[in-house]
Amino acid sequence: MFSETIELRGHIIDSLILPKVLDEILRAGGSFKIHQIKIGQQRVDQSFARIEVSGPTHETLDELVLRLRQHGAEVVEKADVQLASAPADGVFPANFYVTTNQQTFITLDGKEIEVRPAIMDSAIAVDGASQRATAVKFYEVRKGMKIVVGHQGIRVAPIQRSTARTEVFEFMSNISMEQPKSAVIHEMAREIKRARETGGKILVVTGPAVVHTGGAEHLERLIEWGYVDLLFAGNALAMRDIENVLFGKPRRMNLDRGSLDDEGHENHIRAINAMREAGSIARAVEIGVLQRGIMCSCVRHGVEFVLAGSIRDDGPLPDVITDAIEAQKAMREKITGVTIALMMGTMLHSLAVENLLPANVKTFCIDINPVSVSKLTERRRFQAVGLVTDVEAFLRELTDCLAKLDAASARDGGKA
């Protein structure tokens, strides 16, 4: 059992805050021990309780304490974090603290320091000399590094509900196939537009479904309009996109006719070869081998992309990073400043990216499979909106909404 000591002060009896806190502990599967309680004697006297709260795991305890703080509970821990040395390269010391994707602070020499970046499933390395706390992955830890252990001296700042524009997150944060999709997409478009206007970066994570469903042209348009700053995908998306451009028909499916095709099963291999011959996708665009499509638009509009490989890849394309750790690093380096992540038709890639994102990044998860959507939204309660729908249909409506919003602001701008 993991435990923390909390203190409650105030009119906690009359306001029923004490019973509420105790009930909440039990409901979360935790337990409590009241170490001290002082009940006010007069009506105006405040009461006090010191309670040890225990939970079965670090995570349940963290989540519980986070909720109790909202009811005024203060965690008794002004003490510094506890540190231990990493025993070997790539190994954390026993009982190391595992980060969440929320903003986290540690107390060091009595002073709070923010842990950067806010990334989950990492440990916290502390450099006493520079007073810096860094979230580190296994591959970054070196023997002797000082790593935070236990729970003492750690404060996690709870993520606030979205306030800039509340509707889409406040009222539609759960997923359902019966949602008013148009309304949700319209709100998403407004969020995306606002992100662009306020200098936030928009990340798109997508699988080949965007090409298979015929949604590539819509995504191209979003890139052209400046609504995409960053693209994370795998070999398959780029390959299907390039194949579609060079041969007009991804494997087995003729997109224009919507019919199955016996020929062309080797086209994707030829597409890969063409890129390998050019040396890179950017070079293929430069020499005119690749003249349109999602990847071409990215190159032309300066949209950075990271293509991460997998064991089922053909080729791969020359731009694909086949070392998973290197791919993860490349993605981590680029996500600074991302405020919206649009995740479409790829559960595993999206989950991988979600693990890298701080909790305050808003994510829109679109997939035809409800399981994917719920998996992607369940961990980001206030900041994720899921939509169960076809990727092409979604992108068509989203581009439509953005076109209308752009036209409206052009009109308003004109008037002013």
Place this chain on the structure above:
Amino acid sequence: MRELLLCPPDHYGIEYEINPWMSRARGAEAALAQKQWKDLRATLSKLDCKIELVTPQPKLPDMVFTANAGLAVGKKFIPSNFRHKERAGEAPHFSRWMEEHGYQISWLPEDYYFEGEGDALFIGDALFCGYKFRSDIKSHRAVADILGCLVISVELVDPRFYHLDTCFCPLPDGGAVWFPAAFDEYGQRAIREHVPELVDVVPEEAAHFSCNAVVLERDIVLPEGAPRLVTTLRERGYRCHELPMTEFLKAGGACKCLTMFLPQRGATPNAH
């Protein structure tokens, strides 16, 4: 005679979105807002209130909602610490005004959020305070320390009713008008235990901000759209004055949000 602080809506508008009611796409009509505010002022004046005005400031569109200036008790004034930076700029203007009018200012620690009379309403000697969306519960404790009174902290759970005064309105006979679903189960129980006579508002009337009413003894000034509540209140001997508040509802405010009592009640006996 009660004194009330109001702020003319000269700079009022929907310029940002910090609650579910606000949408920059659905702006307030300036002329109509002026008319509705003037009607409120005239109604309150006729009910034997002395109206004080604080000068509205550009770029602070919500300054019109003076209930969030702070909490005045006796000659003590606890200024708000706004949760949203969009409103934080209002605080120095309100506190300066209060200081110039003889109030002793008691500041709360900077990191405690508190939104004044909007989240703090007395029934007798007990101060009911709402928390979660705007004020935090730590601020309640600090307010209790300053005023030396019993504070009943209640959790608000519906983001549409983000301040206590949007869902809870004390009546002079010791009762209150309220919309129970705006509170969590413990908040509902705490209110039921401490308030003997409660008048429930139905959801469709609560959505018109019917609880956001200014109560002046037997007169109640409230937004239009609550025929059932008005009937109930009249049966209890209150005179109801219904006013159109459409333009302020667009920002999530109505009659009570537009007024602050100077003071809400006389000094508490145990004030520090």
